[in-house]
Structures are given as structure tokens and as C-alpha cells.
Amino acid sequence: GAVVSQHPSWVICKSGTSVKIECRSLDFQATTMFWYRQFPKQSLMLMATSNEGSKATYEQGVEKDKFLINHASLTLSTLTVTSAHPEDSSFYICSAGPGLYYTDTQYFGPGTRLTVL
Amino acid sequence: GENVEQHPSTLSVQEGDSAVIKCTYSDSASNYFPWYKQELGKRPQLIIDIRSNVGEKKDQRIAVTLNKTAKHFSLHITETQPEDSAVYFCAASRVKGGGADGLTFGKGTHLIIQP
Numbered sequence: 221g222a223v224v225s226q227h228p229s230w231v232i233c234k235s236g237t238s239v240k241i242e243c244r245s246l247d248f249q250a251t252t253m254f255w256y257r258q259f260p261k262q263s264l265m266l267m268a269t270s271n272e273g274s275k276a277t278y279e280q281g282v283e284k285d286k287f288l289i290n291h292a293s294l295t296l297s298t299l300t301v302t303s304a305h306p307e308d309s310s311f312y313i314c315s316a317g318p319g320l321y322y323t324d325t326q327y328f329g330p331g332t333r334l335t336v337l
Numbered sequence: 338g339e340n341v342e343q344h345p346s347t348l349s350v351q352e353g354d355s356a357v358i359k360c361t362y363s364d365s366a367s368n369y370f371p372w373y374k375q376e377l378g379k380r381p382q383l384i385i386d387i388r389s390n391v392g393e394k395k396d397q398r399i400a401v402t403l404n405k406t407a408k409h410f411s412l413h414i415t416e417t418q419p420e421d422s423a424v425y426f427c428a429a430s431r432v433k434g435g436g437a438d439g440l441t442f443g444k445g446t447h448l449i450i451q452p
Contacts, residue, residue, distance in 0.1 A: 265442075328373075330379070
């Protein structure tokens with residue numbers, strides 16, 4: 221149990237285009253999902269908290285107009301990188317934990333490698 | 338906000354020996370401390386976690402200890418094997434009724450098991 225999927229697993233796009241990444245919890249429901257970014261040989265950095273039915277909460281320094289988050293249902297959150305630029309190239313990973321009202325354990329999706337040319 | 342420090346950045350041990358990775362955190366409100374193993378290009382995999390009401394937890398060759406007073410927690414791997422080679426991340430978060438904060442990660446430890 222506690223499986224999280226992401227799609228696509230990798231994407232290459234041109235500078236200025238937008239890219240949508242999906243994160244799904246396959247066998248549980250989650251009111252909260254998290255989005256992280258990981259640059260090569262670095263740690264994971266929390267970007268935002270995705271809340272089902274309400275606005276996402278962004279970490280300091282993360283542009284909310286650039287990284288649009290939509291938590292459409294209890295099993296799906298999407299991250300859209302708008303007007304992507306080469307510096308947005310990174311490994312984007314989502315996480316979620318089982319439990320509608322209480323969760324601590326977080327399971328990660330397989331990640332999406334974004335390359336912006 | 339929370340800050341997690343992790344040491345060492347690289348650890349090389351002989352196969353069969355033990356490995357210890359240490360982390361400190363800054364926010365006394367943090368109450369959940371997981372450890373993740375990440376292989377190159379793959380997702381982080383949860384290997385063990387500990388909550389603030391427990392001082393120690395063990396799962397076969399892996400153990401974690403927590404010292405709340407010192408804001409310090411450690412990962413212990415005994416009888417290391419080649420497949421233990423990976424990058425290990427510690428993390429901290431605050432879990433409360435109705436939800437949890439996202440994880441704050443340490444910078445990672447590259448564990449190398451020498452045959």
C-alpha cells in the first residue's frame with residue numbers, strides 16, 4: 221500500500237512553455253500532498269503544500285504565479301511550471317501520506333525530471 | 338523555520354562494519370523524524386522513522402535514536418552490505434491534528450560500502 225505515482229517521468233520543453241506534472245495517490249486518499257524540488261547532487265527542498273479544496277501554501281522564495289498547484293481531488297495534485305526557463309530544470313518530486321485527518325509518514329512519487337532548453 | 342544539519346556528507350565503511358549518520362534540528366516543535374534512502378535517479382525510500390515520544394526504534398539492521406533535549410537524532414546501520422550504498426537523508430517535520438508540515442531535509446550523506 222501507500223503508492224504514489226507521477227506523470228510524466230521526464231519531460232523536455234522549450235524555454236517559455238508551460239509543463240504540467242501530475243501526482244496521484246493510487247491506493248489511499250490524501251487531503252495534503254507536498255511538492256519538492258531536487259537539483260543534481262543536492263537535497264530535497266520543499267516548494268509548496270497542496271491542500272485539497274483550498275489554495276496551496278508556498279515556501280518562502282517560491283513564486284506562486286510560476287509554480288501553479290491544483291489539488292483537484294483527494295487523489296490528484298498537479299504542478300504546472302509556467303513560462304519555464306533553463307534554471308527551472310530540476311527533479312520535481314511529490315509526496316503524500318495516508319490518512320485524511322492525520323498523517324506523518326510521507327511516501328514519494330518517482331519524480332519528474334524537467335529539462336528546459 | 339526548521340533547519341536540519343546532517344553529518345558526515347560522505348561516509349565510507351568496510352562491508353560488515355557499522356555506519357552512523359547524525360542529524361540535528363533547530364525547531365523544538367518538530368516531532369517526526371524520518372530517514373530516507375535514495376539511489377541515483379530514483380525516489381527517496383522511507384527506511385525508518387521515529388516520533389518524538391520514542392527514544393529509539395529498531396528494524397533489523399537499522400536503528401534510529403532521538404535525543405529531544407539535544408535536538409539530535411542518528412541513524413545506525415549494522416552489518417553493512419554493498420546494497421546499502423546510497424545517499425541517505427534525514428528529515429524533520431511537525432505533525433499536528435488535522436495535518437502535517439512538509440519535511441525539512443538534511444543535505445544528505447553518501448554512504449559507500451567498500452567490499
